[in-house]
Ligand SMILES: Cc1cc2ncn([C@H]3O[C@H](COP(=O)(O)O)[C@@H](O)[C@H]3O)c2cc1C
């Protein structure tokens with residue numbers, strides 16, 4: 270099995286050294302420091318380039334479980350929301366515009382014929398996905414085609430020159446296959462991974478949990494075969510997302526993950542290409558219980574936790590300003606030496622000269638120390 274490429278260790282080391290030289294207490298920028306170091310690792314340079322060219326790809330597809338009460342909304346909403354994305358009226362449009370992110374919609378498996386531009390329909394590989402509690406979502410051949418479609422979409426964006434990709438989802442009923450995939454891939458029960466999605470009532474929630482239980486049972490034999498697993502209990506859109514995420518890692522392109530649906534696709538992609546997760550960050554943690562479980566399995570702590578349960582890439586879009594802030598601080602802050610700010614006291618036992626004034630002569634870690642109050646290694 271092919272593993273994902275490593276991040277650039279030299280750039281990571283340079284970023285760590287630079288973080289320690291900046292005019293702030295060591296570690297005080299918290300998660301921003303980790304994100305800045307990660308950005309250097311994925312870009313292979315320190316300081317990192319600003320994130321000017323970011324694209325969100327929303328993978329749209331229908332799901333048979335929505336026909337039998339898995340969602341609080343009717344299946345027709347999937348296509349109607351694709352039209353809404355194209356008209357600019359969805360939450361993802363507004364947040365993408367705020368964050369300066371390009372939005373692209375890919376109809377991978379929306380049911381029916383639609384008069385959408387070729388760019389939207391080009392990677393259409395299925396007319397919806399089957400009821401996963403009783404039958405396969407898609408044939409295995411369609412899963413293979415859908416994964417290749419997701420890889421092709423990633424290639425198109427990477428070849429066009431992108432600094433960062435975001436994966437988002439649109440598909441009524443899609444939190445049911447997402448929960449089932451997370452259940453199989455983390456060994457959890459339907460009770461642990463199933464949430465209310467768009468907000469189903471108690472009766473529908475019980476029905477949904479029963480569907481997830483049945484789907485987990487149907488999918489468990491394919492636990493170690495991501496292609497057969499996504500064919501059995503996922504769907505074409507989830508397969509395309511998994512291909513997209515794996516390809517981004519293969520091509521050394523960072524990705525911000527969104528909610529429970531991209532989380533399920535990420536678990537699949539990590540099985541396709543072990544180590545791919547190093548190329549991703551989790552934009553947020555949604556309120557769907559399966560999402561926290563997926564992120565824990567991936568070892569990806571979310572940047573934000575603000576009660577979102579929408580999908581479309583919205584949680585990832587909200588994290589973009591934080592990623593940009595991380596890059597900007599590492600790039601533009603002064604160092605102790607350049608700003609003439611005194612560094613940290615040396616550790617107990619080390620000799621120290623308290624009378625030394627705060628001048629530009631203090632020393633960042635890694636520089637040769639000629640004064641006793643040089644900055645300590647963090
Ligand atoms: C108007 C509307 C816009 C949405 N945008 C994202 N979703 C989100 O909700 C759906 C998943 O939840 P469930 O599994 O309960 O159907 C997906 O379409 C997901 O993208 C939406 C849902 C609705 C109704």
Ligand SMILES: O=C(O)c1cccnc1
Pocket residue numbers: 444465466467527528529530555556557560577578579580581
């Ligand atoms: O976690 C998500 O992204 C989510 C939650 C509910 C509905 N749709 C998406």
